[in-house]
Amino acid sequence: MFYDIRYVKTKSLTISLENGRVEKVKCDESSGKAFRVLKNGFWGFYSTSAEVSDDEGVRKAEGNARGKGRSKICEVEVRSGRFVLKPKIDPADISIEEKVRLMRDVEKALKDDFIVSTKIVYIENFREFSYRDSFGVEVYYRVPRIGMIVQAVAKDETLQFYSRRILKPAGYEVLGDNVFEMAEEVKNVLRGLIKAKSPPSGEMNVVVDPSLGGVFIHEAFGHAVEADHVLQGSSVVADKIGEKVANESVNVYDDPTLREFGFYPFDDEGVKAEKKAIIENGVLKSFLHSRETSAMLNGKPGNARAQGLDFPIVRMSNTFIEEGDLSFEELLEEAKNGVYLIGSRGGETNPATGYFQFNAQFGYIVRNGELAEMIRDVSLSGNTLEVLKDIKLGKGLEFDPGFCGKSGQLVPVSDGSPPALIKALVGGA
Amino acid sequence: MNEIIRYLDRNADAWEIYCERSKSKSISIEKGEIKLIESSDDVSYAVRVIVNGIVGFATSSNLSIDVCERAIKIAKISEEKLEELPEGKKADVEGIYDARVEKIDSDWLFESAEALINSAREVGNVNPAQGYVEVSVDEIRLMNSCGADLEEKLTFCEAFLECVIKDSSAFEFDQSRTSKLDLEFVGRRSAELALESLKAEKVEGSRYDIVLSPIAVHELLSYALYPAFFAENVAKGRSPLKELGKRYIGEITIIDNGAIPYGLMSFTFDDEGINPKETIVFERGVLKSYITDFRHALEMGIEPTGNGLRGEDLYPATSPTNVVLEFDEVSGDIEEDAIVVHALIGAHTSNPVSGDFSLECMNAFFVKNGDRKAVKSAMIYGNVYELLKNVEVFGRDVRQIENTITPSVRFKDVVVSC
Numbered sequence: 001m002f003y004d005i006r007y008v009k010t011k012s013l014t015i016s017l018e019n020g021r022v023e024k025v026k027c028d029e030s031s032g033k034a035f036r037v038l039k040n041g042f043w044g045f046y047s048t049s050a051e052v053s054d055d056e057g058v059r060k061a062e063g064n065a066r067g068k069g070r071s072k073i074c075e076v077e078v079r080s081g082r083f084v085l086k087p088k089i090d091p092a093d094i095s096i097e098e099k100v101r102l103m104r105d106v107e108k109a110l111k112d113d114f115i116v117s118t119k120i121v122y123i124e125n126f127r128e129f130s131y132r133d134s135f136g137v138e139v140y141y142r143v144p145r146i147g148m149i150v151q152a153v154a155k156d157e158t159l160q161f162y163s164r165r166i167l168k169p170a171g172y173e174v175l176g177d178n179v180f181e182m183a184e185e186v187k188n189v190l191r192g193l194i195k196a197k198s199p200p201s202g203e204m205n206v207v208v209d210p211s212l213g214g215v216f217i218h219e220a221f222g223h224a225v226e227a228d229h230v231l232q233g234s235s236v237v238a239d240k241i242g243e244k245v246a247n248e249s250v251n252v253y254d255d256p257t258l259r260e261f262g263f264y265p266f267d268d269e270g271v272k273a274e275k276k277a278i279i280e281n282g283v284l285k286s287f288l289h290s291r292e293t294s295a296m297l298n299g300k301p302g303n304a305r306a307q308g309l310d311f312p313i314v315r316m317s318n319t320f321i322e323e324g325d326l327s328f329e330e331l332l333e334e335a336k337n338g339v340y341l342i343g344s345r346g347g348e349t350n351p352a353t354g355y356f357q358f359n360a361q362f363g364y365i366v367r368n369g370e371l372a373e374m375i376r377d378v379s380l381s382g383n384t385l386e387v388l389k390d391i392k393l394g395k396g397l398e399f400d401p402g403f404c405g406k407s408g409q410l411v412p413v414s415d416g417s418p419p420a421l422i423k424a425l426v427g428g429a
Numbered sequence: 430m431n432e433i434i435r436y437l438d439r440n441a442d443a444w445e446i447y448c449e450r451s452k453s454k455s456i457s458i459e460k461g462e463i464k465l466i467e468s469s470d471d472v473s474y475a476v477r478v479i480v481n482g483i484v485g486f487a488t489s490s491n492l493s494i495d496v497c498e499r500a501i502k503i504a505k506i507s508e509e510k511l512e513e514l515p516e517g518k519k520a521d522v523e524g525i526y527d528a529r530v531e532k533i534d535s536d537w538l539f540e541s542a543e544a545l546i547n548s549a550r551e552v553g554n555v556n557p558a559q560g561y562v563e564v565s566v567d568e569i570r571l572m573n574s575c576g577a578d579l580e581e582k583l584t585f586c587e588a589f590l591e592c593v594i595k596d597s598s599a600f601e602f603d604q605s606r607t608s609k610l611d612l613e614f615v616g617r618r619s620a621e622l623a624l625e626s627l628k629a630e631k632v633e634g635s636r637y638d639i640v641l642s643p644i645a646v647h648e649l650l651s652y653a654l655y656p657a658f659f660a661e662n663v664a665k666g667r668s669p670l671k672e673l674g675k676r677y678i679g680e681i682t683i684i685d686n687g688a689i690p691y692g693l694m695s696f697t698f699d700d701e702g703i704n705p706k707e708t709i710v711f712e713r714g715v716l717k718s719y720i721t722d723f724r725h726a727l728e729m730g731i732e733p734t735g736n737g738l739r740g741e742d743l744y745p746a747t748s749p750t751n752v753v754l755e756f757d758e759v760s761g762d763i764e765e766d767a768i769v770v771h772a773l774i775g776a777h778t779s780n781p782v783s784g785d786f787s788l789e790c791m792n793a794f795f796v797k798n799g800d801r802k803a804v805k806s807a808m809i810y811g812n813v814y815e816l817l818k819n820v821e822v823f824g825r826d827v828r829q830i831e832n833t834i835t836p837s838v839r840f841k842d843v844v845v846s847c
Binding site: 050 | 459460462463464465466467468469470471472473484485486487488489490495496499500502503506507508509535539556558559591593596597598634665666667668669742744746774775776777778780782783785786787788789791806808809810844846847
């Protein structure tokens with residue numbers, strides 16, 4: 001019988017400043033334990049936020065492990081570890097009044113005649129995590145996360161909104177001039193967006209900015225290589241390891257050790273985080289694995305993550321496509337006619353069919369290799385097995401943070417990309 | 430508890446303690462095999478205080494003086510105004526608690542999961558790739574210094590299955606307040622849809638009549654429309670629905686009602702202690718009322734509508750309960766010469782402020798002369814207010830999906846990109 005025990009403690013503070021008023025201040029301190037047992041190839045799981053001893057918790061999980069199955073679990077290489085991310089400026093050392101003052105200053109930078117609504121959200125969170133299992137693995141970490149979301153609504157002929165955010169595994173030091181730059185950008189984009197035209201429709205050349213490119217690679221390929229989909233028989237790339245799935249310039253990695261929003265030192269199965277090659281030189285190298293999928297499919301674990309006390313499942317961390325060598329102007333020239341799309345409110349994919357959708361916040365028409373008039377938000381779609389064949393990559397990799405949802409669990413991730421040229425279906429009028 | 434109440438009485442002008450105890454059990458399916466049984470016992474507390482007319486709020490997995498102190502500290506820096514809390518009132522609502530759910534054991538879970546798998550396999554050679562059956566019992570207790578002391582127990586059950594065959598996939602699910610789940614329907618329908626979606630072909634990009642299934646209607650409206658009729662969003666300039674009495678959509682009536690018997694979102698009191706009631710949001714396309722939590726009802730000088738609900742963060746905010754869609758034209762045969770869409774991909778990326786959406790269709794079929802042809806990769810595009818002006822007819826297949834109660838709906842002239 002295999003068992004493991006997770007102890008998770010979180011502390012968080014959220015402050016909203018909406019149309020000049022501080023509200024929705026939420027302050028949480030929670031803890032709980034989660035237990036897994038693997039017996040006769042069948043999993044039993046128990047979690048609780050109430051007091052429970054480790055023995056009792058394991059017993060309850062074992063009580064649920066009452067079937068017979070084929071599940072297995074692998075051992076791990078690094079059996080113990082401890083990691084404490086000590087931020088340069090601990091958010092706990094900054095008074096709430098000071099945080100509110102910063103938010104008010106950011107809001108001031110957002111104000112203008114055409115702005116009808118503003119919202120600034122400050123988020124801080126500490127996650128303390130202990131793990132041990134019946135193989136003797138024992139790890140501990142403590143990681144802070146911090147961020148700010150800047151959003152505004154503007155009105156002219158139409159009502160439009162735009163938002164930017166910064167979210168990092170770090171301390172208060174990351175909220176510097178950048179939050180004011182975000183506010184300026186939100187204002188400037190909205191000034192154009194309220195007069196922007198409807199986007200075009202149909203399959204066309206699309207130049208994506210790094211933020212949209214990141215969401216693109218997350219939806220287009222990231223989910224399909226999560227090995228639990230492979231075990232379910234619901235991934236279009238299940239039999240494509242070692243095969244060419246993209247053109248030769250394409251390299252895609254998942255790297256939880258980068259200090260971006262998807263950072264973690266150990267995953268929720270106690271496995272030390274490491275960088276994984278997904279695609280190298282256009283060839284599919286490996287899937288992302290949990291300790292179970294790696295035992296079943298002969299891979300390397302390290303991507304099992306959970307929201308709070310939930311059952312850990314295979315997830316991405318910081319997923320990115322490496323930069324190429326084209327300049328932005330060269331990408332536009334290559335595109336010749338099409339659209340340049342910027343920013344994203346996210347996307348969704350079905351790994352079984354390979355069809356994915358992702359959304360851009362705004363963009364511009366590209367005409368004869370040059371940027372023309374501004375267009376409103378629009379979504380795009382494509383298919384995993386087709387879309388990386390003709391991709392062209394620009395210079396300058398950047399990451400954008402977000403929360404990724406799967407099986408009802410949200411985890412922090414980031415997606416990275418350089419500007420890139422793809423062919424996709426644009427869902428405009 | 431007494432010590433905590435004494436502390437709050439001494440340090441706050443008004444206070445509220447909200448406690449949610451949740452017990453759940455579930456079983457999971459992977460590639461046609463039963464893989465895992467989970468159970469959990471969770472308890473969480475939220476303390477809301479009012480000090481000098483300002484709200485403070487804090488949450489924790491256990492109730493202590495500490496969480497109260499944190500809430501009071503927040504009230505010193507916040508500007509969230511509130512003078513009082515609801516006195517607390519309950520409604521009688523049938524069918525929101527089923528004692529049988531408390532007694533569900535692993536044998537029941539095994540039988541249910543097997544029924545899902547078998548119903549799918551009876552249809553054909555499909556892979557019941559992933560699925561689950563989950564049951565939960567929630568116990569809510571709400572107390573405040575304005576007189577509320579309310580308790581209720583709610584049950585919720587759900588079965589979900591995604592079937593895959595080659596590069597085709599489809600899902601179905603059933604949700605209920607009782608232990609009666611239609612497992613045969615979930616298994617059969619997900620398998621049928623996956624099989625039917627094989628050999629999908631592209632259609633020409635153009636304008637088509639489309640029929641959205643209840644799942645697709647819910648996915649689209651819950652993101653693109655519902656937030657626009659929250660009083661708070663209207664007050665804060667984030668909604669185009671600024672004028673009560675104005676026509677914004679076609680002749681559709683949209684009603685929010687948290688007191689519908691057996692409603693998936695029904696309750697005897699909302700998470701702030703307001704009794705659920707019927708609110709007509711749109712009457713034949715004319716905006717009649719907003720829905721709201723308690724605080725924004727006071728702020729806008731309107732009656733509370735019983736829509737103060739708490740999500741995972743336990744902070745009470747406006748949320749729809751059961752949203753019922755009604756239309757005069759109803760027919761059992763609405764699919765001819767239209768693209769029928771079972772589900773949408775990416776509905777959460779719809780623009781809640783402008784109402785614009787562009788979404789990928791999943792399991793879409795072009796129906797012509799009674800023949801259903803699977804459609805490969807199509808996106809529908811538009812603005813939700815324009816779309817709702819072009820409703821042609823409602824189907825008869827009414828069901829509740831999360832918080833939407835609707836049949837399939839046929840819309841005229843929707844832009845489809847292919």
